[in-house]
Amino acid sequence: MTHIHVAGEIHVDPAARAPHWLSVPDDVNALLPKLWSRNVDKSADGVLEVAGLDVDRIAAAVGTPAYVVDAADLKARAREFAEAFAGWQVYYAGKSFLCTAVARWVVAEGLGVDVCSGGELAVALRAGVDSALIGLHGNNKSEEELRTGLAAGVGRIIVDSFDEIGRLQRLARYLEVRPRVMVRVTTGVEAHTHEFIATAHEDQKFGFSIAGGQAAEALRACHESDVLDLIGIHSHIGSQIFDTEGFEVAARRTLRLAADFSARCGVALPELDLGGGFGIAYTSSDTPATPAALAGAMRAIVDGECAALGIAVPHLSIEPGRAISGPSTFALYRVGTVKKVLLDGGSSRLYVAVDGGMSDNIRTALYGAEYSATLASRRSDAPPVLSRVVGKHCEGGDILVRDEFLPADIAPGDLLAVPAAGAYSHSMASNYNHVPRPPVVGVEDAEITTLVRRETIDDLLALDVG
Numbered sequence: 514m515t516h517i518h519v520a521g522e523i524h525v526d527p528a529a530r531a532p533h534w535l536s537v538p539d540d541v542n543a544l545l546p547k548l549w550s551r552n553v554d555k556s557a558d559g560v561l562e563v564a565g566l567d568v569d570r571i572a573a574a575v576g577t578p579a580y581v582v583d584a585a586d587l588k589a590r591a592r593e594f595a596e597a598f599a600g601w602q603v604y605y606a607g608k609s610f611l612c613t614a615v616a617r618w619v620v621a622e623g624l625g626v627d628v629c630s631g632g633e634l635a636v637a638l639r640a641g642v643d644s645a646l647i648g649l650h651g652n653n654k655s656e657e658e659l660r661t662g663l664a665a666g667v668g669r670i671i672v673d674s675f676d677e678i679g680r681l682q683r684l685a686r687y688l689e690v691r692p693r694v695m696v697r698v699t700t701g702v703e704a705h706t707h708e709f710i711a712t713a714h715e716d717q718k719f720g721f722s723i724a725g726g727q728a729a730e731a732l733r734a735c736h737e738s739d740v741l742d743l744i745g746i747h748s749h750i751g752s753q754i755f756d757t758e759g760f761e762v763a764a765r766r767t768l769r770l771a772a773d774f775s776a777r778c779g780v781a782l783p784e785l786d787l788g789g790g791f792g793i794a795y796t797s798s799d800t801p802a803t804p805a806a807l808a809g810a811m812r813a814i815v816d817g818e819c820a821a822l823g824i825a826v827p828h829l830s831i832e833p834g835r836a837i838s839g840p841s842t843f844a845l846y847r848v849g850t851v852k853k854v855l856l857d858g859g860s861s862r863l864y865v866a867v868d869g870g871m872s873d874n875i876r877t878a879l880y881g882a883e884y885s886a887t888l889a890s891r892r893s894d895a896p897p898v899l900s901r902v903v904g905k906h907c908e909g910g911d912i913l914v915r916d917e918f919l920p921a922d923i924a925p926g927d928l929l930a931v932p933a934a935g936a937y938s939h940s941m942a943s944n945y946n947h948v949p950r951p952p953v954v955g956v957e958d959a960e961i962t963t964l965v966r967r968e969t970i971d972d973l974l975a976l977d978v979g
């Protein structure tokens with residue numbers, strides 16, 4: 514794939530081949546605070562610490578690679594969303610990362626949980642999440658997933674196709690239940706992000722189009738159903754969004770749809786969900802908004818639109834995932850090999866290969882996501898050199914961090930940490946090359962708790978029953 518941040522001119526200086534947003538650091542050991550969770554720091558000798566525990570001890574206890582969650586930080590992010598959006602319901606998007614502990618943590622902070630498969634639903638239920646606080650998503654929910662959701666009594670099912678509306682009605686009649694449903698719509702807003710993760714423009718698989726009229730039709734079908742309880746409209750415009758302009762257009766279009774519906778059908782839709790997608794800092798070039806700033810802007814948008822349309826403000830909800838799970842976690846790797854690769858024009862790049870790779874974080878290979886990294890196990894006085902952190906897989910595109918300045922003396926045995934690795938890393942992990950998935954460990958008050966244990970080769974072999 515072509516990467517959009519390829520270097521400009523080739524010079525034989527440390528920044529040759531660096532993307533425009535990456536500058537040579539004054540101190541290669543320093544942490545950029547916005548990339549790290551709040552309980553992470555480095556000791557005077559350069560060792561990364563989280564919640565009072567240094568990475569040497571974490572690596573000794575659980576091995577590498579590992580996802581290390583700053584537990585208090587994740588809880589605080591959930592709390593900040595709940596507080597900033599008080600009066601709205603905040604659902605944590607479990608697809609970003611879900612395990613029973615995290616489900617319990619976010620619920621304890623007042624959040625609900627949004628799931629998008631039978632597997633995620635099973636985790637939320639096993640965590641003891643009140644089913645009324647669970648939202649069930651998915652563009653192709655199976656009959657079994659719908660049946661499980663209905664039997665559990667999930668608080669809302671977000672319907673995504675006419676096929677699903679039919680299937681859901683049939684199951685609801687059979688089970689004699691009356692599910693609360695929201696209609697997922699596409700607003701035509703294309704979030705300012707990578708094409709593959711912008712979901713509200715028209716040419717994609719999610720939702721019913723407002724512009725095409727299917728959204729109004731789906732609302733009518735749910736409203737006229739004898740077994741569905743239509744509660745509102747759902748819109749998710751994409752991910753890694755940094756400003757509220759996209760939400761403004763989405764709110765305007767969904768509220769107009771709600772107003773039209775109520776004028777036509779004589780009933781108001783009580784709820785509106787504006788989805789997730791709030792951006793986080795993966796690199797120095799990302800500047801995320803705080804939940805308080807987002808909440809202020811989004812409240813003003815909704816209030817203004819409702820006043821203009823002359824309708825009551827519905828009960829609102831949002832579904833942040835990455836903004837809660839992402840920044841709280843770093844991935845910890847052990848460096849295995851280091852190679853200096855000469856590039857044309859006399860510059861070079863250091864290839865730093867670690868003991869994980871695209872199987873524990875596919876985002877760089879999948880859609881060119883950018884990450885940062887730091888030498889985590891010691892201080893270095895060596896100069897910064899342009900480096901690429903790669904994995905151990907048999908694939909040239911097995912890149913974890915495309916561009917970063919690391920100390921020139923980085924060597925096998927060093928620990929390397931990649932911040933903002935909590936969202937869509939473990940949840941999108943695979944067993945490519947039969948590499949077992951790393952564990953997820955929480956650290957709080959200098960204590961390690963294993964949240965998801967490391968897979969073993971035996972786990973993988975146990976699946977091979979042929």
Ligand SMILES: Cc1ncc(COP(=O)(O)O)c(C=O)c1O
Nearest residue numbers: 606749752789790832833834835
């Ligand atoms: C419907 C829906 N809600 C919420 C989210 C969470 O997005 P993010 O993790 O970027 O906040 C997603 C992500 O794909 C989504 O599809």
